[in-house]
Amino acid sequence: MANSLDDVVQAAMRVLDAWGLEFFSMRRLAGELGVQPSALYHHVRDKQTLLGLMADRIVAGVRIDEDLVASCRRLRDAMLAVRDGAEVVATASAFRFDLTGLESRFAAFTSADVARTLLIYVMGHTQASQLHRQAADLGLIAPDPDLDASFERGLRIILR
Structure with missing residues (x-):
């Protein structure tokens, strides 16, 4: 039975969870699906396109509304819920993949510039937090108890 695009994205999410983005490869994904790597290119043009589909999957359920702080928290939580999600x-x-229209969904409640700034901040802070937490979990560094509070302070600064 042939795999669908959804099968490929689901398997990609499993590989990401097991190996992290650093060791994510089309070859490893093909192995997860039991196919030759070339078979993946029937569904996606390249790895970057697949990453875009994975990002869409990560953020698809995030509700964006007029409460921009809560919306940013929900986006952060969605990214933190997936290994290397941010x-x-x-x-x-x-x-510049669409990300389920994430930027325009934020811009519906603020200006385009504020929406872009919020997204860059949320992605960057979440990515740094996720990396820090992974390193702390491995015992490489001490946990930073201020990660969540610093995220909140940054949001408030941007939205002022």
Whole structure:
């Protein structure tokens, strides 16, 4: 039975969870699906396109509304819930993939510039927090108890 695009994205999320983005590869994904790597290119043009689909999956359920602080918290939580989720979303954003219209969804409640600034801040802070937490979990560094509070302070500064 042939795999669907949804099968490929689901498997990609499993590989990401097991190996992290650093060791995520199309070859490893193909192994997860039991196919040759070339078979993946029937579904996605390249790895960057797949990362965009994965980012869409990570942020798809995030509700954005007039409470921009709560919306940013929900986005952060969605990225933190997936191993290297913030890096996947930030990478897709850097390539200007749509991310389920995330930027325009924020811009519906503020200006385009504020929406872009919020997204860059949320992705960057979350990516740094996620990396810090992973290193602390491995015992490489001491945990930073101020990560959540510093996120909140930064949001307040931007929205002032």
